[in-house]
Amino acid sequence: MTEGKPLDFTRAITSRLGGETIIHCYQCGTCASTCPVARTTERYNPRQLIRLALLGQRAEVLKGDAIWLCASCYNCQERCPQKVEVADVIYALRNMAIREGNIPAIYIEFATGLVSEGRLAPISKFLEKKRTEYGLPPLKPANMEALKAILAATGFDKIMFKKEGASP
Amino acid sequence: MTSYALFLGCTIPARQPHYELAARKALTKLGIELVDLEGATCCAPPPIQSIDLETSLAIAAYNICLAEEAELNILALCTGCFESLTIANRLLKEKRELREKINKILSNAGRKFKGTKEVKHYLQVLIDDVGVNRLKQNVVKPLNNLNVAAFSGCHLLRPSELLRFDDPERPRIFDTLIEVLGAKSIPYKNKLRCCGGLLRGYADDIALAIARDKIVNAYNARADCISTLCPFCFLTLDLGQMLIKTTYKEEYNMPIVHYAELLSLSLGVEPKELALDFHKIKVDKILEKIG
Numbered sequence: 001m002t003e004g005k006p007l008d009f010t011r012a013i014t015s016r017l018g019g020e021t022i023i024h025c026y027q028c029g030t031c032a033s034t035c036p037v038a039r040t041t042e043r044y045n046p047r048q049l050i051r052l053a054l055l056g057q058r059a060e061v062l063k064g065d066a067i068w069l070c071a072s073c074y075n076c077q078e079r080c081p082q083k084v085e086v087a088d089v090i091y092a093l094r095n096m097a098i099r100e101g102n103i104p105a106i107y108i109e110f111a112t113g114l115v116s117e118g119r120l121a122p123i124s125k126f127l128e129k130k131r132t133e134y135g136l137p138p139l140k141p142a143n144m145e146a147l148k149a150i151l152a153a154t155g156f157d158k159i160m161f162k163k164e165g166a167s168p
Numbered sequence: 169m170t171s172y173a174l175f176l177g178c179t180i181p182a183r184q185p186h187y188e189l190a191a192r193k194a195l196t197k198l199g200i201e202l203v204d205l206e207g208a209t210c211c212a213p214p215p216i217q218s219i220d221l222e223t224s225l226a227i228a229a230y231n232i233c234l235a236e237e238a239e240l241n242i243l244a245l246c247t248g249c250f251e252s253l254t255i256a257n258r259l260l261k262e263k264r265e266l267r268e269k270i271n272k273i274l275s276n277a278g279r280k281f282k283g284t285k286e287v288k289h290y291l292q293v294l295i296d297d298v299g300v301n302r303l304k305q306n307v308v309k310p311l312n313n314l315n316v317a318a319f320s321g322c323h324l325l326r327p328s329e330l331l332r333f334d335d336p337e338r339p340r341i342f343d344t345l346i347e348v349l350g351a352k353s354i355p356y357k358n359k360l361r362c363c364g365g366l367l368r369g370y371a372d373d374i375a376l377a378i379a380r381d382k383i384v385n386a387y388n389a390r391a392d393c394i395s396t397l398c399p400f401c402f403l404t405l406d407l408g409q410m411l412i413k414t415t416y417k418e419e420y421n422m423p424i425v426h427y428a429e430l431l432s433l434s435l436g437v438e439p440k441e442l443a444l445d446f447h448k449i450k451v452d453k454i455l456e457k458i459g
Contacts, residue, residue, distance in 0.1 A: 017221045036362045040377045068370050071378070072214045073362035074326035078336050094218040106369035110215040118209040123182040131181070134189050134443055139181045143207030146277035150230055153273040154223040
């Protein structure tokens with residue numbers, strides 16, 4: 001199922017932060033051969049993912065499971081002879097998928113932590129007490145006012161929480 | 169005395185106080201003053217980058233602004249924080265258009281990224297400000313040839329184009345810093361490969377299979393412990409062994425120890441002063457070997 005012309009999707013990717021280098025891929029497979037995830041599961045192969053994207057398979061790429069299986073280890077990006085920033089391209093694809101409402105539940109948890117506490121791992125009462133016992137200084141609170149202003153300016157809330165598909 | 173803005177991040181202070189405690193004790197002993205920043209937030213690591221790269225750059229830049237205002241360079245403990253902040257710092261220093269775009273966002277929070285400060289991982293601080301020779305002189309309790317499987321985690325080294333920490337294929341800094349404490353940094357299979365930690369919560373089975381490889385490879389190389397720098401690697405490998413036990417019915421009992429803990433012990437900090445009960449896999453074997 002190809003929606004629009006293949007190049008439309010490529011252009012959409014290259015115009016995004018992180019996606020610029022996808023067009024240099026010549027399918028050598030260095031990324032897949034160095035990928036710790038690809039050798040563990042058949043659900044993920046970075047070379048195939050890049051190929052699908054360049055063929056304009058927008059739905060398969062953005063609604064699929066593969067883009068969420070990159071472990072962000074950057075082995076592929078480090079070793080790509082064409083200097084395709086593979087891990088960054090995958091971030092760009094995830095950014096696009098999320099805008100279309102394809103958001104794995106765990107990412108909603110991350111975003112909720114950020115928006116409500118300014119931290120991905122909020123501190124518990126138990127840990128607060130432990131910190132005092134160990135003589136560690138109390139954890140200084142995040143500046144939520146500044147963070148909210150930044151999130152409003154980038155439209156983060158709208159990206160994350162407006163879509164129907166956004167419920168966990 | 170050299171001062172740094174200590175960037176704690178989210179996971180270390182809220183989940184791994186043993187890391188923070190060891191790092192504060194060791195660095196203070198070595199004459200590094202750590203200043204806690206007011207108002208710091210999450211560094212915006214891969215989970216937030218996955219949602220929106222621009223937002224994560226802006227959040228990282230905001231935190232760098234706090235250090236710029238305090239006129240201090242940043243010292244990061246967490247490898248993830250080191251990566252997010254370094255990438256933002258380098259990109260914004262080097263790409264004017266991007267800097268202007270991010271500064272427009274930051275103006276809403278009354279901030280401006282100037283690009284006047286450095287972000288350093290604490291290992292870099294040990295090399296640059298303490299120095300290997302002085303560190304060696306400060307070791308009062310050498311680690312007695314402990315066999316350490318060094319595991320720096322991905323984001324200390326890669327993407328090397330922006331992190332510029334060490335040779336990404338043949339790194340030496342971490343190994344040197346282990347050996348200066350009187351331990352051995354042993355070779356083991358796939359030493360530089362990922363722990364799989366960032367897949368936890370989305371594909372737990374795959375994450376665990378990758379973590380298991382790491383444990384098995386260190387075990388087969390007869391490591392006394394795996395030494396980590398990143399709280400996610402620690403969690404993935406330490407708690408991971410509990411999950412390996414239930415999922416694979418295998419038991420390795422491989423202690424996972426943050427380098428800051430080894431450093432503290434070698435500098436003469438008593439084990440009871442460290443929060444070693446936060447380890448799921450007990451570290452008694454190591455303490456015995458060190459003596």
